Amino acid sequence: MSAVASMPATQEAIRIEHLGKTFPSGVRALDDVSVTVREGEFLVVLGLSGSGKSTLLRCINRLIDPTDGKVFIFGIEITALAGSALRAMRRRIGMIFQQFNLVKRHSVLDNVLSGALGRGHMMRSLFMSFTPDEVAFARACLQRVGLADRAGERADRLSGGQQQRVAISRALMQRPRIILADEPVASLDPALRHSVMRHIEALNREEGMTVICSLHDIDLVKRYASRIVALKAGRLAWEGRPEDLDAATFRAIYGEDAEPASNSSVGEEP
């Protein structure tokens, strides 16, 4: 399907204006961050642990409520929405987490189906009952990440890389236009990182989904990003294209002690 053409004429997918977040503990996690993401971009967010990357991503779909500023999704201010309007907007934004956040005791298929919760029938969903169409679509989503044969297994029986691919299917199940990926490969074996990143790239290239992804590994950044923003202590520190990211810039973002060596993953979160 030609996804880009089917969208409204607007070119921008996400517009973040002067976003700020102060936690009740007094920590200022984000300070005056403004970024505009156009449709079809693969935006990578760089920064040390605690620099506000996670907070930024979670403010976009309002898992965290920002204390200042606005976020617009396809021109609609998500920071002004509540209740069912907010949930309808969240449906269009798939999210992938560092810790996969699957329901461990549920089957792989049930985990994927939970991506359809936003549009299904409320009472039916509480009894974990889904329509045949949705089950078929869930199987198709699993097929895309190469896990069709694991549908009936308990989610925690899968390896980390496979679990993250299940999480990608769950996001796909939402039929989203935007994917937020919060350190999607930081908990994975380095050898498996490309296997997950390639699937996220495919959503971006083939389906035209807009991706915002936080990453640590400089090789991955250069390989997948179409644009980069860097955060430092909650503020926007650098913005540019992957080919402009040189060692000096890298050290400016990560501090003097950082080594932009191959396969180095700087300051992974626990």
Added chain:
Amino acid sequence: MSTAAPEINPVHKAVLRLQTVLLDTVLIASLLLMGELQWVAFSGQRGSTGLLLSAEEILKVLHYGMLALVAFFIATAWNLFYRDIGCSPGRAWVRGEPPWERDLPWQHTLRGWFLALFIEFSFFTGWLITEVNLATFLTKFSKAWDIVRGLLHPSGAVLDQGLILLVQTVFLAFMATAFAIPIAFLISFLAARNLTRQSLAFRITYTVVRTTMNFVRAVEPLVWALIFISWVGIGPFAGVLALWVASIASLVKLYSESIESIDTGPMDAIAATGASYLQVLRYGVVPQIIPPFLSFTIYRWDINVRMSTIIGFVGGGGIGYILKPRVDLGEWGEVGTLVLLIAVTVWLMDLVSAKIRERIV
């Protein structure tokens, strides 16, 4: 750091001082009273009957008011001169240990000696008040031998009736547990701290539920049994109701604590799909809490079987109902039969519940 208050306003300072002195007064007064009690006990004073005063009688003649006043003066003085003689326990509790005492072993501080004496006095006083008597414990065993012999030679006379009432006991426990589960399940979500932070209404509900449940739990099932016996009459139904209420309160505590320890990641993931809050609970919370819930529930059933015996003592049905009169009459052989039946049941319950828990967790 947040622990070191940068500036304390005068009102706050006065409140802290008052807390310190009051705490010290209570501690010192307790020490003085325990001291007086020991003094009277060991001085060999005799009461009007000519016998040595019992601990209960001594408790009546202690100089509470005077010693509290003395304690207050000592506490005040201690807190005035704490820089010279060492920090008082109340001050250390309220304001934190002063830095110059932090690394000293307890023998080198006045507070350490005070607390050591306090602990020592507690044991002596406890010994006197609970009338511990090692001599009788070690020499008068023969009187209890009748009971032990009866228990070891169970009589068959009550076996039929005992077995029938044993069935009643097990079902009594089952009904109480089964009907407690759905109610405790629903309430536990409102009693879980991590699920009740989003609005003031939820926070108030949380506090009300927690307080109510703490109160219900503080009342013994035996007391609930007495209440329900006068409500619905003597019999197993009163026992079911008593154990039901007690089970709800205890399951709510266990359930809500396991909700509080869940991984919030799946909740975030489900919320991010655009799911409603009920769906987040259903998919993000419920699957995680099912194993601990099952485990706690079986454990509670186990407790209820044991409790229902005692409930029967006061008229709540079950095997305890026929046990009580036999204890009163000294029919130790029949008591032995009933105790044996209970022991076998509890042992079987233990075995089964351990096996089930092994399987599901």
